[in-house]
Structure formats: C-alpha cells, structure tokens
Amino acid sequence: AQSVTQLGSHVSVSEGALVLLRCNYSSSVPPYLFWYVQYPNQGLQLLLKYTTGATLVKGINGFEAEFKKSETSFHLTKPSAHMSDAAEYFCAVSDRGSARQLTFGSGTQLTVLP
C-alpha cells in the first residue's frame, strides 16, 4: 500500500524567507501527487498536483513543487513566506490507473514569524 512521509510536523520560517515542506512517497511506480492546504476550521484546498508532464508544478499563492523520481520526493516550496501562508499542509498520493483513493501524509504545520 502507498505511504506518504512528511518530514517535520512543525516548520517555522520568518516572513520573507524560503518555505520548504518535505514529502516522500513509497511507491516504486510514480503515483499522482498532490499538496493540499488546510486553514483553521476549514476544509482542505488543493494547492497543486502532478499527474504527468513537466516535473516542476506551479500552484496557487506562489507555491510550487518538483517531482523527483530518483528521490521519490515531491517537496513544496515558496520563495518568500507571507503571514497568510500560516496553515497546515498535507501531501497526498494516489495510484495511477485506478479509482484508488488519496493517501494523505500526517501534515506539516507552518508558522510564519513576523
């Protein structure tokens, strides 16, 4: 079964600093890859996804992620953090070619310091 590992349950950055949230998956066959963001008392919102094609994926709010097959990784980055980026971020994977569901990581809480 697929598994997703998010390194660091809590990450703190200063406003204006680089944001790097790490995600690794377990499958030997590259799955579909997703990043979701969850603000307090709200549902999850899709930031970006990788299904095929270009390995650098751009999403909303200035975030991007790069699929690296050799490292089985899909890390999320943003060049300059904003206070409004403070939220919980979830990496998720889904097997290709089936109706399989999303498997989520345990999440990373991002704090942005003034």
Next chain:
Amino acid sequence: EAGVAQSPRYKIIEKRQSVAFWCNPISGHATLYWYQQILGQGPKLLIQFQNNGVVDDSQLPKDRFSAERLKGVDSTLKIQPAKLEDSAVYLCASSTQAGGRGTQYFGPGTRLTVL
C-alpha cells in the same frame, strides 16, 4: 460555483449515542468521499461513492458506521453507537471523476466530540 456543504459544523455527544452528518457535494460531481481526520493526523478515507454506488468502503468500521447516498447527490454518514475514539473531524469531498488524478474538493467538515 457553490462548494461542498456539510452540516452540522460541530457536534458534541455522549458515548454510545448516535449521530448523523450530512453532505451536499458540488453540483454535477459524481464521486463523493467521506474522510475521518483525527487531531494531528491526515484525513483517512472512510467510504467512496460513485453516483449512488459504493466504490470503496474497506476502511469503514461497519459495525458502527454506515453511509448512504440516495439519488446520487446528498450523502449521510451515521455513527451508532459512538465511541470516544470517534472524536474527529469528518470531511466530505467530491470530484468529477473517480480516477486518482481527479481533484477532490473538500467541505469545511463536521467536528465531532464524543464525551
């Protein structure tokens, strides 16, 4: 476009009581999902519907949880009887396609506290 609607937003019950949650997906979305999100964890799929049929309920505790999606639109998730470990946020999501590449749109969730 209206998003996924869920009600109630919050619910507090005693253990062994029953509770029901309602979800109205985005119009035209054939696939509907129920997730359980325990504090400090990622969401875990409980059940997936395609129209009004069940695609995957392998992680649904069927001795106490049940779900239905009548007429392929709204859905209800029920817990009877509730246990302390059922305290969690229950998220509903919908998508246009059942395949793994489809984007799932999430509702705001129902926060359940079992005392």
